[in-house]
Amino acid sequence: MSEFNGFKKVLNNPFSRRSFLKLSAVAAGTTALVGCSSSLKTISENTVAADDGIKIIPTTGPNNCGGRCVIKAHVKDNVIMRISTDTETDDPRNPQIRACVRGRSYRKYFLSPDRLKYPMKRVGKRGEGKFERITWEEAVETIASEIKRIGKEYGPGSRYVNYAWGYNAQIHPMNLSKRLLALDGGYLQFYNTYSTAATSFATPYTYGTASTGNTPDDWVNSKLLILWGFNPAETIHGSQTMYRLRQAKEAGAKIIVVDPRYTDTAVGFADEWIPLLPTTDNAVMDAMAYVMITENLHDQAFLDKYCLGFDEEHMPEGIYAGNSYKSYVLGESDGVPKTPEWAEKISKVPATTIRHLAREYATNKPAALIQGWGPQRHAYGEQPVRGATVLAAMTGNVGIYGGWASGAGYAGRQRIGSIPIGENPVKAKISCFLWTDAIVRGTEMGAKDGVQGADRLPANIKLIMNTAGNTLINQHSDINKTAEILQDESLVEFIVCSDLFMSPSAKFADILLPGNSFFERNNIGTPWGYGDYVMYANKVIDNLYESRSEYDWLVEVADKLGFKDKFTMGNETEEDWCRYVVAKTQENHPEFPSYDEFKKRGVYKWFYDKPYVAFKKQIEDPENNPFPTPSGKIEIFSQRLYEMNEPKEIPAVPKYISSWEGPEDPLTEKYPLQCIGWHYKRRSHSTHDNNPWMEEAARQEMWMNPEDAKARGIKTGDKAKVFNDRGTTIIPVLVTSRIMPGVVAIPQGGWYQPNEKGEDIRGSINVLTSLRPTPLAKGNPQHTNLVEVIKQ
């Protein structure tokens, strides 16, 4: 202080006080605040509210994690003081639904100062990230007029609603956008998902349905659980799944995990871990079948009674000999017996391990071979799906307690209401993975590209609504190529995005809207598949800044387009729609509580005496209950696939297909490592990537086996460049024997962040992935990638 004058002293000195007068005078006139009056006002009336204390309001997170957990917001005067989770009494029939680490950080994440705050329009080039604030009126006006203009100019089929699951609940932003366009003449629809394209598509070729799962409360009845690429510790499938796994383990079930990675599920539960090279699952499955057949461990009676196409004696009429699964396995049709030694060479699973696994599965009945979704997100992802269904049939584990039919494994006992999308006048459909193709060459796409409902697409995609999703860039394949396509403003002419943060996808918006978080809207949510409960997501605070729910502004767009009433069906608010959803649910479930009761408690749980077992009826009384397949049998051989006449890539019985960018591809000389992704416990897909607490919990890093690391001089913590012809990403490495040699794994969902050289610096795996779809489902082959890694 000594060399400086105190303010008091300064002001006391008339001379220096005068120096301030000018600033004071200028400052006094400072009232012309741009776009805003004063920030404080006198409290009107007598609203000096008494302290009304803390209210505890139940809600639930909307992350697309597969779970759905109880979140209790402790709210005071519109401020969430803290959050807690389920405190209801535990009941083993339907236990507590407790939040994971991500859930515990919802407050941290969704109240981040970095939230998008105002509607914006793009001012730079598309994708550059330059935006300017606009009013909601301007945003709504622009969206409505672009929808109209593009619909007129290119036809309604040029308008596309992109796959978007950043917000997973019954009132679903993506479906609301579809509802809007359906009422305005239609839009190009998609089928499939990025999660389960191959399994949802291929499982029905065996069983006639994808609902092939028992409910997880049945696992306790299994003697053996084979978790094949199934990692529920990280990829939550209903929030109580791990509880069910623990119950099974405690009841004495043996647990074997098949996965290139020693996953968290394996660490916690596995008696054995069997690593195999990605894309080689069917080699191991075929060899298991070989062992069962040659050692006569298979359930021939079951196969005879319920299945079609296992052996030559049970083939559809008119099919030449040698097309049965057995003939293929024994090498009678192609001269290659699928012995464990044959499979060992391909998969790197020792022949003795394969023999042992086959014997374990065949002799421990009931047993459940449960497939995760990783193995089917591959170049030939349809094959492991059907391969495992054959093994389930061969061991007679279909339709019984403790068994598991394999395949998609969906199991849901409830029918929860949702908002109708409405009839789409445009009939053409694409696989959700092929939208970038439909931008570039839509009108050339037909049946060969998986187009359904039309011979050709009516138009290329010209308008994209991307509401609450990051698949526009980050979660699609080949980010560099995708960005290039989107940057060309002559292709897609208009993109509207709604998001909470400036995500890589949001950067590509022409109009970018600030979404509100689940704390700020009412909704109703369920977990992915497993879990007998439904949750009410109560709105607990007001919208932050000028953020709004998608419904809110879509109603205004509908109004501009002249069909507001049809769009809302009289439901002005989301809460009105919640009432609608509850009413629909009550229709399906008369026992369901009243709206108010449900809203107040925040959760409704169903209780059942017994697990649900898929195909129980079909097995117990096959005469009266055929499988919903054309033959009424379990179709190990599918005539429908046979007739597609693509035996190399779409065989009628499941087969090992040596994959492009698999371990046998000559490209391994240039790119010797297989790179897979996985669902990281610190993110839900790409959500939470920008959540600093989650980065502390588990940082973004690539797993690499010590053998591969040593050969490249890489140590844990080193940054590495991972690259192939499609792109480069830079990521720190974890050197660990938890992953097998020859394979590296990058947790999916890191936010693409290019440096000046165009290299991603956030370990965003999709700069490496390919746009080539799977042959049958036209699904995404996200884990089929060859790469090289060098120390950065």
Next chain:
Amino acid sequence: MHIEGNNSLKQLEEELIIRKNIYNFLGAYFYNPQSAEELKKLIEENPFEELKNIHLNEYFMKGTDLLEEFCKNNLETEPQQLSKRLKEEFYRLFIGPERLKAPPYESVYLGKDKIVFDVQTLQIRDCYRCWGLEVEKKYQEPDDHIGIELQFMSYLIDQAVLSLNGKKETLYENLLDQQYFLSQHILAFGPDFFQLVIHNTQEDFYQGLAFLAHGFIKEDLNYLRQLQKEWEPYFKMAQAI
């Protein structure tokens, strides 16, 4: 100090008004980007020139230097353009859409979770409420925005001026509130906030403003403490009566 002396009262009033205006100025500039006219006026007047010789403290001097330079250098700049440029910077620093370079909210600095709408927001809301005020965009924008807090100080000082000319016994309490609000809130996070602005901004203008504000609020607390001492006897006297 002769409290009842008209001269010193006059002087005090002048001091208060100066402070009130400066707080208003800082509050406005940190709450919103400025219009072209506003900037034009500021540049033409260049009120920082004369402040250069006031050795208030290092920050303050640095601030006046930078702002004086800014005014000088931009005499010829097209005001619309300048306003646009500074607006872009304002958004980059305080609003987004990218990750904020300097979040302007108290709770982001003092709350343990570094979020908006936290305990601090409620505390600030209470402070405003005590004086019969609330934020315009209640529940929509956090109450503890640095810009609003600075403007609240300005309001408090304005009330002090009213007390001075009316019920003098309320002045003491007002001074305590000013001191409390400044020390427990603005000064508790302001310096960290200003440092973020200083380190992350690409515009001398905001750097200067942050230096100036930092220097000013730091000294203003000392000022208030001295003022409190001077007014204490008077307050006690008033109480005795």
